[in-house]
Amino acid sequence: MNFFNIINQLAEVDPDVMGRLDSRRAVFNSLTMTGKRVALAATPALLASFFSKAYAGTTAGDSKEVFNYALTLEYLEADFYNKMIASPLFATASDVDRAAIQQISKHETAHVNLLKTVISGIGGTPNAPVTFKAATFATYKTFAEQLVVAQLLEDTGVRAYKGRAGDLQGIADVNIAGVGMVNPLQAALQIHSVEARHAAHIRYMRGQTPWISGDGDLDGQEHYKGAIPESNTTQSMVDITKLGSGYSPKDAQASFDEILTVAEVTAPSRAGGLIGA
Incomplete structure (x- = not known):
């Protein structure tokens, strides 16, 4: 087994691996040849140790919990669109916009049904449905205001x-x-x-760019912030703005989407504040 050849091959598919293993590689460089031979004799255990540290946070999790988390979000979106379609304001929208919302609503219902089936199929129990706050929905005065919430969701x-x-x-x-x-x-x-397609289409319906541009009318909302905000311009420790001339921070921001943690998504300032009776 050629340990160093394995690392080289891994680097071909994961350019960050050498950075992940850098401190460990330095240890190898300081070993004597005898020391290297002894270490390589224990390569399987050593390799497992390297990978468990280099790829911490990328191991499999509890799929039932993850899917129930997704199901809760899909419940919320599905109920939002059901309420949107049932609202008197829906009739004020154009035929094209109504058709789009009705199609998105069908997608959300399909997502709910699939996730429930998958959760049950892997031995879990689907979470009980959650609903979009009716009181919040009643505050919207126009179809355009409803689209604002659709974009944020x-x-x-x-x-x-x-x-x-x-x-x-x-x-x-x-x-x-x-x-x-x-x-x-x-x-x-x-x-x-598909959720990304929904987001892009809703943004298009609102006259926004399909991607997050940094200067949209809602980009200052909490939904675009977080520990890693959508204004981030660094990816894999590379400052995207330095990759070529004429590449602006706005270009770098629009080229990548960022994550939200469970706590960030369920915070009252984001989706968590929209769940209720």
Whole structure:
């Protein structure tokens, strides 16, 4: 087994690996040849130790908990769109806008049904439904105001899915009755991509750029902040603004979406404040 060749191959698919292992690599460089031979004799255990530290936080999590988290968000969005369609303000929207909202509503209902099936199929119990606060909904005076909330919900949902994707890495496929073989990470990402399409379309309906530009009319809201705000311009420890001339901070910001943690998503200033009777 050539330990260093393994690291080189890993670096081809994970450019950050040498940074992750840098302190450990320095230890190897300081060893004598005899010391290296002794260390390499224990490579399997050593390799496991390296990877457990270099890839901390990327191991498989509790898929039932992750999917129930996603289900709660989908419940909230599905109920929001149901209330939106039932509102008298819906009739004031254009035919095109009504058709778009009705289609998005169907997607959210499909997401709820799939997640409930998957959770039950992997031995979990789907969370009870949550609803969008009726009192909050009653404060909207125009269809345009409802679209504001739709944008905030969808953009938050995209960041929420991204924040939990890593917890589904390494979880084996599951054979679910009536569905077939399901890969948990793939299932989550399939929903995540559709949520991103929703977010882009709602932003388009509001006259905003489909991506988060940094100067949108809602970009100062809490939904775009967090420990890693959407204004971030550094990715994988690289300052994107320094990659080429003419690449502005706004360009760097718009090129990447950031995560939201569970605590950030469920905070009263974001989705958590919209759940209620």
